[in-house]
Amino acid sequence: xxxxxxxxxxxxxxQRYGLKxxxxxxLREVYLQFNIDLPKYNGDDSWTLPxxxxxxxxxxxxxRHTAINADYTVRPEPEETLAxxxxxxxx
Numbered sequence: 001x002x003x004x005x006x007x008x009x010x011x012x013x014x015q016r017y018g019l020k021x022x023x024x025x026x027l028r029e030v031y032l033q034f035n036i037d038l039p040k041y042n043g044d045d046s047w048t049l050p051x052x053x054x055x056x057x058x059x060x061x062x063x064r065h066t067a068i069n070a071d072y073t074v075r076p077e078p079e080e081t082l083a084x085x086x087x088x089x090x091x
Contacts, residue, residue: 008050009042009043010042010043010044010046011042011046011048011049011050013050014048014050014051014053015048017053019050019051019053019068020048020049020050020051021048021049021050021051021072022046022047022048023038023047023048023049028047049072050072051068051069051070051072052067052068052069052071052072052074052075052076053066053067053068053069053076054066054067054068054076054081056081056084056085056088058088064088065084065088067080067081
């Protein structure tokens with residue numbers, strides 16, 4: 001690919017932009033009942049996930065498109081992202 005994709009272990013960037021979801025205690029128990037060990041996957045005990053976010057930022061640093069969902073279970077579709085990139089490039 002000719003563009004960068006951000007990986008955010010520890011959710012540090014998500015935290016800076018207010019895009020981090022903190023699991024409430026009761027939801028933690030539900031996840032553990034299903035053997036979903038989020039601290040193990042995250043590598044820390046924060047019980048946080050980033051909000052699903054897709055930002056298209058141009059070479060000058062301008063945000064050209066965003067897709068952010070408050071529901072951490074809903075992710076931007078790759079096809080939608082590619083369509084938006086094509087729209088921006090060929091506009």
